[in-house]
Amino acid sequence: MIAPILKGNRIILKPIASKHAAVRYRWYTDPKVAEYQDFLDVSLKKLRNSIIKRRRSKDYFGWMISIKHNRLIGEIQLKRINFNDKVGELAINIGETEFWGQGYASEAIKLVSKFFFNRLKLNRIELDVFSKNIGAIKCYQKCGFEKEGVKRKACFKNGKFYDLILMGILREEWQKKNKS
Amino acid sequence: MSRLVIKGKKVILRPLSLKDAGRFCQWFSDREVTKFLSMYDQAPISIKEEMEWIRKSYRDKSNFRLAIDTIDGRHIGTVSLSSIDDFNKNAEYGIFIGDKRYWGQGYGTEAGKLIVDYGFKKLKLHRIYLRYLAYNIRGLKSYRKVGFKSEGRKRQHIFRDGYWHDEMLMGILREEFLKNLKSQKSNLRTAAKK
Numbered sequence: 001m002i003a004p005i006l007k008g009n010r011i012i013l014k015p016i017a018s019k020h021a022a023v024r025y026r027w028y029t030d031p032k033v034a035e036y037q038d039f040l041d042v043s044l045k046k047l048r049n050s051i052i053k054r055r056r057s058k059d060y061f062g063w064m065i066s067i068k069h070n071r072l073i074g075e076i077q078l079k080r081i082n083f084n085d086k087v088g089e090l091a092i093n094i095g096e097t098e099f100w101g102q103g104y105a106s107e108a109i110k111l112v113s114k115f116f117f118n119r120l121k122l123n124r125i126e127l128d129v130f131s132k133n134i135g136a137i138k139c140y141q142k143c144g145f146e147k148e149g150v151k152r153k154a155c156f157k158n159g160k161f162y163d164l165i166l167m168g169i170l171r172e173e174w175q176k177k178n179k180s
Numbered sequence: 181m182s183r184l185v186i187k188g189k190k191v192i193l194r195p196l197s198l199k200d201a202g203r204f205c206q207w208f209s210d211r212e213v214t215k216f217l218s219m220y221d222q223a224p225i226s227i228k229e230e231m232e233w234i235r236k237s238y239r240d241k242s243n244f245r246l247a248i249d250t251i252d253g254r255h256i257g258t259v260s261l262s263s264i265d266d267f268n269k270n271a272e273y274g275i276f277i278g279d280k281r282y283w284g285q286g287y288g289t290e291a292g293k294l295i296v297d298y299g300f301k302k303l304k305l306h307r308i309y310l311r312y313l314a315y316n317i318r319g320l321k322s323y324r325k326v327g328f329k330s331e332g333r334k335r336q337h338i339f340r341d342g343y344w345h346d347e348m349l350m351g352i353l354r355e356e357f358l359k360n361l362k363s364q365k366s367n368l369r370t371a372a373k374k
Contacts, residue, residue, distance in 0.1 A: 040267060085339045123344070124336050149332010149349050153307050156268045161306060166332045166349070 003061040006111045011104060013063035013111055015055070016075060020064055021047040023072055027095025036133040037093060038155065065094070065108050073099045076108045078116060078125075086123035088116060101135065109143045113174055123171045130155065131163040144177045145169045186246070186298060188290045193246040193259060196237060200247055201230040203255055207278030216316045217276055220340055248277070248291045256282045259291040261299050261308065270307035271299060284318055292326035296352065306354045313338060314346040327360055328352045
């Protein structure tokens with residue numbers, strides 16, 4: 001579905017569109033970014049087509065993360081949303097590496113979580129993260145995600161198999177955390 | 181793949197047949213069976229739809245499904261390796277025994293061992309995983325016997341009958357499987373020596 005605009009203190013989340021394919025493609029093919037992500041077989045055409053498809057499907061919301069002067073620094077998505085079980089999967093990528101480690105990811109995650117729990121009234125957000133992506137794991141934990149398991153040797157990258165850490169946050173936990 | 185048959189001591193795994201459609205429809209309309217499957221709340225399927233699904237499955241390269249027959253030829257369920265990921269070399273294990281008379285007697289466990297063996301030896305997978313609903317204790321016992329190890333718990337993942345249920349995750353790795361094989365072989369040798 002086409003996502004609504006969400007405003008934060010330093011960031012604005014705007015719906016992903018096919019016009020963003022070029023910048024996303026640049027991020028996905030940047031080895032520093034790709035190292036911690038699961039991007040396979042990516043092409044400009046595939047990115048454009050996938051967004052057109054996703055904007056039509058009910059189980060998806062995607063945003064570009066922009067900071068002042070409309071500078072695009074990353075993307076954040078809610079995928080595979082199941083309205084029966086009230087679950088969705090989160091995926092985030094800060095593609096502009098100079099903006100790593102400055103809290104932009106947590107800010108985006110908090111905005112999207114609020115949308116998910118308050119507006120969509122759903123119950124659980126889950127995600128997979130590479131076990132060696134310590135920075136991301138800490139960020140998710142700060143946002144309230146709990147470690148729930150390890151998909152051992154689930155991902156093949158650069159000739160080796162890596163574990164994926166499974167994390168999740170429930171509505172009741174998020175509400176408790178955001179009471180103040 | 182359409183001629184593949186795997187023989188065990190209690191079960192024979194064989195390709196799905198259109199003749200199985202009627203039985204599938206029967207099993208899928210039994211809530212005691214679907215309680216443990218992902219299709220619990222779905223509308224009942226017609227035999228025609230089921231046959232179409234079976235036909236489609238023959239062409240599906242990313243999902244490998246076999247019917248489970250007892251040694252005397254009675255069709256009792258299905259076992260599968262799905263979402264076969266050729267790049268990451270993993271797949272999801274799935275099983276159901278639709279004929280409740282054959283629950284809890286080792287048929288599922290043997291079918292599991294046979295297909296996991298096939299997955300590692302013939303499909304050259306590195307990881308096979310499975311998901312089950314937390315209340316499926318019978319399933320858990322079987323999966324452990326097949327060699328799966330607990331890996332995680334997705335809390336409140338499924339909503340059914342008015343309650344949230346956790347979905348459990350298990351996995352088995354190629355190196356674990358090969359090690360199990362090795363120790364089984366040496367146990368046999370030791371037993372033979374005695």
